[in-house]
Amino acid sequence: xxxxxxxxxxxxxxxxxxxxxxxxxxxxxxxxxxxxxxxxxxxxxxxxxxxxxxxxxxxxxxxxxxxxxxxxxxxxxxxxxxxxxxxxxxxxxxxxxxxxxxxxxxxxxxxxxxxxxxxxxxxxxxxxxxxxxxxxxxxxxxxxxxxxxxxxxxxxxxxxxxxxxxxxxxxxxxxxxxxxxxxxxxxxxxxxxxxxxxxxxxxxxxxxxxxxxxxxxxxxxxxxxxxxxxxxxxxxxxxxxxxxxxxxxxxxxxxxxxxxxxxxxxxxxxxxxxxxxxxxxxxxxxxxxxxxxxxxxxxxxxxxxxxxxxxxxxxxxxxxxxxxxxxxxxxxxxxxxxxxxxxxx
Numbered sequence: 001x002x003x004x005x006x007x008x009x010x011x012x013x014x015x016x017x018x019x020x021x022x023x024x025x026x027x028x029x030x031x032x033x034x035x036x037x038x039x040x041x042x043x044x045x046x047x048x049x050x051x052x053x054x055x056x057x058x059x060x061x062x063x064x065x066x067x068x069x070x071x072x073x074x075x076x077x078x079x080x081x082x083x084x085x086x087x088x089x090x091x092x093x094x095x096x097x098x099x100x101x102x103x104x105x106x107x108x109x110x111x112x113x114x115x116x117x118x119x120x121x122x123x124x125x126x127x128x129x130x131x132x133x134x135x136x137x138x139x140x141x142x143x144x145x146x147x148x149x150x151x152x153x154x155x156x157x158x159x160x161x162x163x164x165x166x167x168x169x170x171x172x173x174x175x176x177x178x179x180x181x182x183x184x185x186x187x188x189x190x191x192x193x194x195x196x197x198x199x200x201x202x203x204x205x206x207x208x209x210x211x212x213x214x215x216x217x218x219x220x221x222x223x224x225x226x227x228x229x230x231x232x233x234x235x236x237x238x239x240x241x242x243x244x245x246x247x248x249x250x251x252x253x254x255x256x257x258x259x260x261x262x263x264x265x266x267x268x269x270x271x272x273x274x275x276x277x278x279x280x281x282x283x284x285x286x287x288x289x290x291x292x293x294x295x296x297x298x299x300x301x302x303x304x305x306x307x308x309x310x311x312x313x314x315x316x317x318x319x320x321x322x323x324x325x326x327x328x329x330x331x332x333x334x335x336x337x338x339x340x341x342x343x344x345x
Contacts, residue, residue: 019051020124020126021118022051022331023114025054025108025111026100027055027108028317030317035130047332048125052087053118054089054111067086098316100133100135100136100312101136102136105132105140112147120302125304130307130308131310132147132312145178147307148305155301162301165201166294168293168294170289171274171285172272172274176189198218200299204297207341208336213252214272215272216246216273217254217271219274222234253275259281263289286309294308
């Protein structure tokens with residue numbers, strides 16, 4: 001069981017920003033553990049006040065620290081230094097770390113629904129989501145590919161305008177396509193899709209990261225960016241026309257670049273975000289560089305939403321082995337984005 005680390009350290013919360021809501025995810029996964037560890041390390045990482053949304057028993061089974069039940073987001077600020085605040089999702093059945101079940105899936109969905117609703121109502125500064133188990137969610141009727149699409153729908157945003165951005169200390173990247181078979185990506189890609197994702201990325205970098213003029217770089221689809229059509233035509237038919245349109249709109253974008261040479265340290269200094277054509281083209285470099293610090297942020301929403309870029313890790317749940325780095329980074333980035341949106345709406 002985790003031990004608690006209570007201190008009286010002050011925590012910053014900018015004027016006008018409410019605390020963050022953190023949906024605990026699947027109660028049998030590592031979400032409750034990494035949220036508790038993030039609260040333990042709140043002083044070291046200067047985290048703004050946040051509160052959990054979920055079943056408090058999922059935390060109590062792995063942690064002996066203080067928990068305070070609250071009934072309004074505003075209550076979190078007053079007790080954050082002394083206890084982990086939580087808005088309780090009522091009893092959902094037995095909770096056994098590492099053993100997901102349908103009652104836990106319902107709990108994770110109810111937690112997500114409530115936390116997203118608080119964010120949409122502007123009652124919180126932002127939404128952070130812990131990992132969920134998609135197999136169990138699908139079994140109870142969940143029809144979205146993931147939490148990102150669910151939140152976008154709840155916010156009234158078309159999925160094509162919601163962008164998954166992966167962020168680490170030295171790399172930000174956006175996969176233009178996400179969870180689909182690799183063999184289908186070429187047929188799914190269009191100029192309009194590239195334009196929509198690039199525009200949303202540019203706006204999101206300005207709004208959430210306070211980058212006045214973001215520099216974008218787009219990867220090629222084929223090896224060596226197609227070698228002028230010798231190794232595929234996606235660059236010629238799709239990427240180059242999209243880049244030319246974006247440049248004519250005043251967006252600072254270069255490419256297509258050979259993907260095997262655009263992620264080394266000197267190359268990463270030349271752009272603020274890499275646009276990638278498929279899931280692994282973005283996720284492999286991000287997780288190689290920043291496995292314990294990677295954050296999944298959804299751009300294009302009227303709310304701030306972040307998540308640690310990893311899964312439920314049922315195999316280590318309840319064993320005090322989960323690294324909280326990505327959750328801490330997700331909470332920190334949500335706080336930064338909330339502050340930037342307030343200062344530069």
